Amino acid sequence: MLFNWRLFAVNHQKISSLHINNICCCKRRASLERLKPHLPLGRNYSSLPGVIGNDIKSLHSIISPPIAKIRNIGIMAHIDAGKTTTTERILYYSGYTRSLGDVDDGDTVTDFMAQERERGITIQSAAVTFDWKGYRVNLIDTPGHVDFTLEVERCLRVLDGAVAVFDASAGVEAQTLTVWKQADKYNIPRICFLNKMDKTGASFKYAVESIREKLKAKPLLLQLPIGEAKTFKGLVDVISKEKLLWNPSSDDGKDFERKPLLELIDPELLKETTEARNALIEQLQTAIHRVTVAQTAVPVLCGSALKNKGIQPLLDAITMYLPSPEERNYEFLQWYKSDLCALAFKVLHDKQRGPLVFMRIYSGTVKPQLAIHNINGNCTERISRLLLPFADQHVEIPSLTAGNIALTVGLKHTATGDTIVSSKSSALAAAHRAKREGEKKHGKNNEAERLLLAGVEIPEPVFFCTIEPPSVAKQPELDHALKCLQREDPSLKVKLDPDSGQTVLCGMGELHIEIIHDRIKREYGLETYLGPLQVAYRETILNTVRATDTLDRTLGDKRHLVTIELEASPTETSSVMPVIENAENVSEDRLKVFQEAIENGIHSACLQGPLLGSPVQDVAITLHSLIVLPGTSTTMISACVSRCVQKALKKADKQVLEPLMNLEVTVTREYLSPVLADLAQRRGNIQEIQTRQDNKVVVGFVPLAEIMGYSTVLRTITSGSATFALELSSYQAMNPQDQRTLLSQRSGFAKGF
Numbered sequence: 001m002l003f004n005w006r007l008f009a010v011n012h013q014k015i016s017s018l019h020i021n022n023i024c025c026c027k028r029r030a031s032l033e034r035l036k037p038h039l040p041l042g043r044n045y046s047s048l049p050g051v052i053g054n055d056i057k058s059l060h061s062i063i064s065p066p067i068a069k070i071r072n073i074g075i076m077a078h079i080d081a082g083k084t085t086t087t088e089r090i091l092y093y094s095g096y097t098r099s100l101g102d103v104d105d106g107d108t109v110t111d112f113m114a115q116e117r118e119r120g121i122t123i124q125s126a127a128v129t130f131d132w133k134g135y136r137v138n139l140i141d142t143p144g145h146v147d148f149t150l151e152v153e154r155c156l157r158v159l160d161g162a163v164a165v166f167d168a169s170a171g172v173e174a175q176t177l178t179v180w181k182q183a184d185k186y187n188i189p190r191i192c193f194l195n196k197m198d199k200t201g202a203s204f205k206y207a208v209e210s211i212r213e214k215l216k217a218k219p220l221l222l223q224l225p226i227g228e229a230k231t232f233k234g235l236v237d238v239i240s241k242e243k244l245l246w247n248p249s250s251d252d253g254k255d256f257e258r259k260p261l262l263e264l265i266d267p268e269l270l271k272e273t274t275e276a277r278n279a280l281i282e283q284l285q286t287a288i289h290r291v292t293v294a295q296t297a298v299p300v301l302c303g304s305a306l307k308n309k310g311i312q313p314l315l316d317a318i319t320m321y322l323p324s325p326e327e328r329n330y331e332f333l334q335w336y337k338s339d340l341c342a343l344a345f346k347v348l349h350d351k352q353r354g355p356l357v358f359m360r361i362y363s364g365t366v367k368p369q370l371a372i373h374n375i376n377g378n379c380t381e382r383i384s385r386l387l388l389p390f391a392d393q394h395v396e397i398p399s400l401t402a403g404n405i406a407l408t409v410g411l412k413h414t415a416t417g418d419t420i421v422s423s424k425s426s427a428l429a430a431a432h433r434a435k436r437e438g439e440k441k442h443g444k445n446n447e448a449e450r451l452l453l454a455g456v457e458i459p460e461p462v463f464f465c466t467i468e469p470p471s472v473a474k475q476p477e478l479d480h481a482l483k484c485l486q487r488e489d490p491s492l493k494v495k496l497d498p499d500s501g502q503t504v505l506c507g508m509g510e511l512h513i514e515i516i517h518d519r520i521k522r523e524y525g526l527e528t529y530l531g532p533l534q535v536a537y538r539e540t541i542l543n544t545v546r547a548t549d550t551l552d553r554t555l556g557d558k559r560h561l562v563t564i565e566l567e568a569s570p571t572e573t574s575s576v577m578p579v580i581e582n583a584e585n586v587s588e589d590r591l592k593v594f595q596e597a598i599e600n601g602i603h604s605a606c607l608q609g610p611l612l613g614s615p616v617q618d619v620a621i622t623l624h625s626l627i628v629l630p631g632t633s634t635t636m637i638s639a640c641v642s643r644c645v646q647k648a649l650k651k652a653d654k655q656v657l658e659p660l661m662n663l664e665v666t667v668t669r670e671y672l673s674p675v676l677a678d679l680a681q682r683r684g685n686i687q688e689i690q691t692r693q694d695n696k697v698v699v700g701f702v703p704l705a706e707i708m709g710y711s712t713v714l715r716t717i718t719s720g721s722a723t724f725a726l727e728l729s730s731y732q733a734m735n736p737q738d739q740r741t742l743l744s745q746r747s748g749f750a751k752g753f
């Protein structure tokens with residue numbers, strides 16, 4: 001079928017002006033019309049294969065713009081600061097959408113998953129590509145809820161710059177601090193957007209001060225608001241000294257005069273002055289760009305996304321002050337030279353196309369039918385199609401170069417966080433260069449580690465519950481759904497309870513597990529049943545104990561004999577994994593042969609502690625002796641080690657560790673007392689009560705077990721006026737009485753996790 005490019009790039013000004021004939025399209029589909037709220041959502045595709053002749057050149061320049069003109073940008077903030085609303089406005093003003101989406105009406109483009117629309121929160125990041133004044137902007141919308149922190153980290157690492165959105169009435173909030181620190185970790189230059197300037201209580205000064213004090217950043221005020229809260233009308237561009245008003249429906253020589261230069265009187269002088277001023281502003285802008293990229297200061301802008309004010313200047317600032325991909329300094333690029341090097345930062349499962357992999361290309365080119373090598377998975381596979389991601393609209397394209405965000409079809413083994421290169425030999429060549437470089441610079445050789453771009457640290461899940469399919473016959477379908485969901489979301493863990501044989505879901509929070517449950521129903525058509533939500537405890541020991549064990553088994557005509565003696569002791573510093581040591585009298589060389597079998601045995605024993613069957617942490621295992629009959633299998637060695645470690649753990653004095661959460665509750669003064677009284681009942685430990693404008697902010701710790709369903713209770717006791725943020729702080733020892741209560745409650749439950 002002949003088709004015109006224009007149809008699937010409506011409002012995308014540059015692209016829509018092209019008239020490319022001879023373009024085949026596999027699937028004719030509606031243009032980028034705004035999707036109606038609550039319609040069943042399928043992802044849509046536009047295809048563009050078979051571009052021929054000279055047209056490919058012009059098309060190429062748009063698909064792969066000059067690298068200096070690319071901005072890979074994320075928007076980050078505390079929950080509800082207005083990221084999605086700001087993104088929607090950006091899409092609208094860039095001409096990408098034709099009408100304004102509204103989070104409250106549930107019809108935004110970037111929140112395309114049905115649950116996001118219904119809940120008004122952003123769960124999965126969606127990459128959106130659009131152009132602004134000759135720049136290609138790849139915008140990645142990141143979630144704000146603490147259950148999805150991993151999503152935020154994953155997105156940050158592929159960005160070159162970010163916009164931090166603030167609620168101008170609240171300034172820096174709990175999660176702003178978290179995401180700010182994450183951006184620090186990945187060295188991401190930022191600009192700040194003080195949103196909600198129209199909201200009651202909005203204060204530009206307060207928000208700027210909180211940036212200075214809490215984020216320890218140096219704010220560069222590029223704009224000043226005209227009015228605040230109800231009187232907010234627009235802003236002043238400090239550099240150009242222009243007012244931006246949005247239409248509501250914007251002696252001794254002491255005596256001298258100031259007069260504006262007039263065109264009529266001094267045309268030449270006015271021209272020269274204007275040129276000089278422009279040059280000065282250009283220099284100033286370059287300086288702002290430079291300090292932003294160096295992260296020594298952050299430009300601050302303001303506006304109201306909801307009231308459609310301040311978004312176009314924000315877009316200008318993104319292109320002027322945030323860096324292009326080539327201004328970022330990635331050490332690994334020198335090892336790959338012009339070879340392909342990309343990072344898979346998100347995997348989505350599409351019913352028709354299978355896994356869709358979002359990747360950030362750092363060097364080289366990605367094309368359909370290209371074979372790639374996945375370093376993490378040590379496998380080679382083929383990209384079948386290449387798409388440009390337009391939220392839920394995907395346009396098929398012939399190639400993409402460095403600096404861009406690509407969406408690929410056909411990669412069945414690639415998971416979130418994998419490093420993609422062109423071939424195994426290219427990875428080896430890069431490893432070789434990295435090794436040489438590493439030796440030169442650091443005198444050490446850790447090139448393998450550095451070749452992997454990602455390594456997102458996946459936090460341990462804090463909640464778990466059993467999940468059952470509607471019938472036994474549907475178990476394989478449930479297993480498939482969970483496998484797909486896990487590839488998309490590495491923070492979701494799925495285990496099998498060894499005692500009951502039930503499938504167990506482990507997640508980062510109540511909302512996380514709820515969303516997974518919802519998705520299994522909507523996307524895989526399976527009505528599943530969740531068991532009660534339980535907190536993931538840990539265990540440790542309080543004293544040093546010794547144990548010995550012997551395993552003597554004859555299988556067929558072969559005798560397997562192992563005798564072991566070891567010691568379990570508490571570690572001084574916290575360590576999630578068991579620390580493994582050898583006693584002085586044990587020969588290292590001899591142990592090397594059995595090392596893997598011993599480690600496997602220790603790790604498997606520490607997965608299930610003796611109290612609750614929870615993972616054991618903060619323990620050191622010291623091996624005192626190991627006698628192995630020649631010919632004994634490694635499985636038998638592991639089994640004997642595991643049994644012996646379990647014996648030792650059982651003998652020791654034991655302690656349950658529970659997840660402790662950082663809690664921040666923002667509440668009006670009148671409701672402060674009931675909030676504090678309620679927290680006292682929840683074993684809350686209040687650290688401080690801050691004053692934020694007219695509100696009180698309660699900061700403290702509370703055990704996770706006590707905070708389940710807190711949002712409903714808080715809503716009731718404060719008439720819906722309070723908000724809260726939770727984040728895992730650490731695992732803490734339970735006091736003896738709480739531990740006894742928990743153990744007696746749990747004695748009815750099957751042990752397992």
Ligand SMILES: Nc1nc2c(ncn2[C@@H]2O[C@H](COP(=O)(O)OP(=O)(O)OP(=O)(O)O)[C@@H](O)[C@H]2O)c(=O)[nH]1
Nearest residue numbers: 079080081082083084085121122144196304305306
């Ligand atoms: N008054 C006012 N309200 C706003 C503004 N921007 C967003 N909101 C409202 O704030 C709420 C949250 O907005 P979102 O855009 O969903 O915020 P978000 O940061 O994307 O939220 P999460 O994805 O859940 O983290 C919605 O009710 C918006 O209508 C603004 O400029 N002024």
